[in-house]
Amino acid sequence: MGKQVIFHSGALDEKDGSFIQMGNKCKICGKTSYPAVELCPFCSSENVEKVALSTVGTLFSFSVTRVPVGPYKPPIIGGYVDLPEGTRVFGQIHAKVEDVKTGMKVKVQTGVIWTEKDGTEVLGYYYVPGQAESGGSK
Amino acid sequence: MRDVYVLGIGQTIFGKHGSLTINDLGAAAALAAVKDAEISPKEFQTAYCGTLYSPPTPIQSILIRLGVARIPMCNVENACASGSSAVHLLHRDIALGACDVGIALGVESLSAFNKKYGKGLLTIEGDLQGKLALTMPSFFAMLCNRLMEQRGATIEDICYPSVKNHKAGMTNPYSQYKKEVTVEEIMASPMIADPITVLQCCPQSDGAAAIILCCGEYYKKHNKKGYRAPVKIAGSVISVSGAEDASYDPLALQAMIKGAKDACEMAGIDAQRDLDVVEMHDAFSGEELAAYEMLGLCKPGDGVALARSRAVELGGRCPVNPSGGLLSMGHPLGASGVRVVNDITRQLWGEAGANQVIGAKVGMAQMLGGVLTGIESAVVAGIQIMTK
Numbered sequence: 001m002g003k004q005v006i007f008h009s010g011a012l013d014e015k016d017g018s019f020i021q022m023g024n025k026c027k028i029c030g031k032t033s034y035p036a037v038e039l040c041p042f043c044s045s046e047n048v049e050k051v052a053l054s055t056v057g058t059l060f061s062f063s064v065t066r067v068p069v070g071p072y073k074p075p076i077i078g079g080y081v082d083l084p085e086g087t088r089v090f091g092q093i094h095a096k097v098e099d100v101k102t103g104m105k106v107k108v109q110t111g112v113i114w115t116e117k118d119g120t121e122v123l124g125y126y127y128v129p130g131q132a133e134s135g136g137s138k
Numbered sequence: 139m140r141d142v143y144v145l146g147i148g149q150t151i152f153g154k155h156g157s158l159t160i161n162d163l164g165a166a167a168a169l170a171a172v173k174d175a176e177i178s179p180k181e182f183q184t185a186y187c188g189t190l191y192s193p194p195t196p197i198q199s200i201l202i203r204l205g206v207a208r209i210p211m212c213n214v215e216n217a218c219a220s221g222s223s224a225v226h227l228l229h230r231d232i233a234l235g236a237c238d239v240g241i242a243l244g245v246e247s248l249s250a251f252n253k254k255y256g257k258g259l260l261t262i263e264g265d266l267q268g269k270l271a272l273t274m275p276s277f278f279a280m281l282c283n284r285l286m287e288q289r290g291a292t293i294e295d296i297c298y299p300s301v302k303n304h305k306a307g308m309t310n311p312y313s314q315y316k317k318e319v320t321v322e323e324i325m326a327s328p329m330i331a332d333p334i335t336v337l338q339c340c341p342q343s344d345g346a347a348a349i350i351l352c353c354g355e356y357y358k359k360h361n362k363k364g365y366r367a368p369v370k371i372a373g374s375v376i377s378v379s380g381a382e383d384a385s386y387d388p389l390a391l392q393a394m395i396k397g398a399k400d401a402c403e404m405a406g407i408d409a410q411r412d413l414d415v416v417e418m419h420d421a422f423s424g425e426e427l428a429a430y431e432m433l434g435l436c437k438p439g440d441g442v443a444l445a446r447s448r449a450v451e452l453g454g455r456c457p458v459n460p461s462g463g464l465l466s467m468g469h470p471l472g473a474s475g476v477r478v479v480n481d482i483t484r485q486l487w488g489e490a491g492a493n494q495v496i497g498a499k500v501g502m503a504q505m506l507g508g509v510l511t512g513i514e515s516a517v518v519a520g521i522q523i524m525t526k
Contacts, residue, residue: 007269007270008266008269011266031381031383033381033512034512035266035511035512037512041381041512042380042381042383060384061280061283061284061388062280062283063275063276063277063279063280063283063331063332064279064331064332065259065271065273065275065276065279065330065331066328066329066330066331066332067258067259067328067330068258068259069258069259069261069271069273069276070261070269070271072271076271076276078270078271078272078276079280080280082384083384086383086384086385087383087384088382088383088384088386090266090267090270090272090511091270092270092271102283102287113270124269124270
């Protein structure tokens with residue numbers, strides 16, 4: 001297997017052999033932020049703990065880009081996903097354009113999102129329609 | 139706080155100037171402002187420059203060409219509000235008495251940038267969302283989709299600012315485009331991010347703009363254009379967004395709403411009642427449509443109705459972007475924040491020619507920039523209120 005890297009420092013943590021999204025939950029204001037940064041971005045508290053983000057969220061809004069962006073080929077579906085804990089996460093949605101609707105449930109997955117010229121695989125997260133993967137559970 | 143007056147303005151024509159450097163463009167704009175103000179550049183006591191992608195220390199390398207040195211100079215970057223930030227800092231210096239006269243400049247060469255980085259849609263370097271292909275068009279496409287879902291906007295409504303601003307640009311001698319477009323032409327142009335097509339996007343541009351500001355005493359002593367009504371910057375605000383969570387609605391961006399409200403309060407005006415003209419950041423046609431309500435030109439939720447009433451075009455209650463806006467003027471990023479202040483000044487002086495808003499007394503110049511992870515986007519708004 002070739003070399004693998006995570007697309008953005010701190011975006012994914014390895015746990016039990018798989019990759020998951022971890023955020024910071026603030027013990028003072030209660031907000032969960034992602035990715036985890038130095039202090040709570042809402043209240044500046046350092047009293048935060050790392051928590052796994054919910055894996056299913058609701059698509060707040062999305063757009064379909066029809067031209068290439070960096071390593072991605074069109075159509076590129078990108079959207080803001082709202083998690084039950086109140087966190088908003090941006091990600092790509094791997095689905096047919098006609099199947100994507102505002103307000104739909106989506107489920108996070110992790111995997112290779114692009115491959116560098118030297119063969120390095122870049123790991124990241126993306127979303128898929130929730131119904132197909134999770135039976136529409138919340 | 140002291141009153142701060144405009145003594146002179148200058149700019150290059152916006153467009154493709156691939157053979158000119160940042161220094162060529164900046165010096166041309168600075169010199170035009172100096173000629174307009176009819177003072178020696180040696181009079182400057184401080185200088186600011188707004189730019190995103192210039193080489194280091196642009197204001198120093200530009201102003202030495204006018205013989206200006208040994209004064210405090212700073213270069214500021216605040217995305218598309220960089221030029222607004224340069225004006226804001228100069229205004230603050232003079233208002234608080236730190237100096238009496240100075241210059242704020244904005245400059246950009248997207249031709250030079252493209253030579254370095256290549257063409258295409260760019261993301262914010264190193265940003266998490268950027269690495270996942272969030273671009274300016276894809277962000278503002280979501281805003282357009284929200285406008286259609288939440289405000290009942292149609293494709294015609296989304297295209298309206300582009301049609302209006304391209305028409306206005308026809309008679310602006312400084313604009314990049316001199317071409318009218320129809321809704322049909324806009325929608326037939328290549329799709330970038332649904333529903334945003336190429337003709338709903340501002341072009342890439344090179345250019346510079348400069349403004350010379352001074353205190354009241356200096357203005358009385360040095361203003362040689364007695365026929366011009368004194369125009370002052372009566373309110374200036376740089377407003378930054380907060381951390382983003384799922385409660386955020388891009389149709390109600392606090393940085394813009396509060397920035398506009400604070401600037402109006404500072405100037406002692408009411409946006410809906412008093413504003414005669416607005417120049418604003420219409421990088422995308424739908425962005426302008428969404429901004430009407432956030433800038434206070436109408437009640438929340440009424441922006442689409444305001445557009446349909448045609449109150450925001452020349453001859454209407456409060457024309458928005460009578461210059462042609464970024465959509466037709468062009469958008470040399472760092473320069474635009476200074477250019478909008480210059481255009482409002484021109485309107486209040488009554489020197490806007492065919493694009494003149496008759497009887498304009500109060501105007502707003504607005505810029506908005508930055509799309510980032512973890513912050514409500516767009517992340518920074520710069521607002522100036524000008525009165526005569």
